[in-house]
Amino acid sequence: MKLPWQERPQNCNDVVWRYRENPIIKRDAIPTSNSVFNSAVAPFGDGYAGVFRCDNKAVQMNIFAGFSKDGIHWDINHKPIDFKAGDIDNVHGDYKYDPRVVFIEDRYWITWCEGHNGPTIGVGYTFDFVEFFQCENAFLPFNRNGVLFPKKINGKYAMMSRPSDNGHTPFGDIYLSYSPDMKYWGEHRHMMSPTPFKASAWQCTKIGAGSVPFLTNEGWLMFYHGVITTCSGFRYAMGSAILDKEHPNIVKYRTQPYLLTPSELYEQVGDVPNVIFPCATLQDVENDKVAIYYGAADTVVALAFGYISEILTFTKENSL
Numbered sequence: 001m002k003l004p005w006q007e008r009p010q011n012c013n014d015v016v017w018r019y020r021e022n023p024i025i026k027r028d029a030i031p032t033s034n035s036v037f038n039s040a041v042a043p044f045g046d047g048y049a050g051v052f053r054c055d056n057k058a059v060q061m062n063i064f065a066g067f068s069k070d071g072i073h074w075d076i077n078h079k080p081i082d083f084k085a086g087d088i089d090n091v092h093g094d095y096k097y098d099p100r101v102v103f104i105e106d107r108y109w110i111t112w113c114e115g116h117n118g119p120t121i122g123v124g125y126t127f128d129f130v131e132f133f134q135c136e137n138a139f140l141p142f143n144r145n146g147v148l149f150p151k152k153i154n155g156k157y158a159m160m161s162r163p164s165d166n167g168h169t170p171f172g173d174i175y176l177s178y179s180p181d182m183k184y185w186g187e188h189r190h191m192m193s194p195t196p197f198k199a200s201a202w203q204c205t206k207i208g209a210g211s212v213p214f215l216t217n218e219g220w221l222m223f224y225h226g227v228i229t230t231c232s233g234f235r236y237a238m239g240s241a242i243l244d245k246e247h248p249n250i251v252k253y254r255t256q257p258y259l260l261t262p263s264e265l266y267e268q269v270g271d272v273p274n275v276i277f278p279c280a281t282l283q284d285v286e287n288d289k290v291a292i293y294y295g296a297a298d299t300v301v302a303l304a305f306g307y308i309s310e311i312l313t314f315t316k317e318n319s320l
């Protein structure tokens, strides 16, 4: 298994840089798709598997499994995931979008935004990316951006989420919740708020957890999105946060400047202009490399890279 990777371009001083051939997944990647974006990937077998948000040409939102040998070229199933009832009763929602994927103990868990009289956090699992099982929703509506930690913390599953409203939420903090069984969630703890305009305006309207956190020698490293309200609407950029290893609701450091903001055409132009929405990473901690997957302009999937140690240093030295 080889991590997708390109070295930093010579004329670039940024801590995170883009894949030159972006976007890696185009809007018409499958015959029925209007757009493919905000999608998640994970190591699987001798390559990678993923769960992709594909809105169809009726603009119905659903999630699809896909496979790749190199993490860059993806074969996405033409049919959406057909969830069976899990070991707990399942609930069928009106739509599914913005999936995250994480391997915990014996299976891959998937979380996404599930339509249940408004958006909330859907939960499911698979062992093989062929058969999928859906469980109870984690929270009441309205909520978005449910992101699990890759291992239990103090004996419990841990999930970040962002309570919201039924529309294009103009607010939002990240919370952390715990569960003994992936069904009942509690011990809700506040984690991170949007920033005061003066301190860091790119993340002053709302924020949401992005990629599944991974452990470093400084704590959990996570990429998140932050939003500013401009005169032409929301603009979504990406930052990083370092969370305490034992109590990840404690945010040790968090970037004041963004790491990526919409500045390439495929990020600035699309169904929703000016959106960078990170949903996953692949990392090779030993070799200090991370590949970050993000949705661009609610239309395509793009990839960026960085050295983990540089991102940690940058996050610490440029923290709020």
Ligand code: BMA
Pocket: 038, 097, 098, 168, 169, 236, 272, 275, 277, 295, 298
């Ligand atoms: C959020 C979600 C995301 C989307 C973003 C920008 O509320 O709907 O799926 O990428 O808005 O449109």
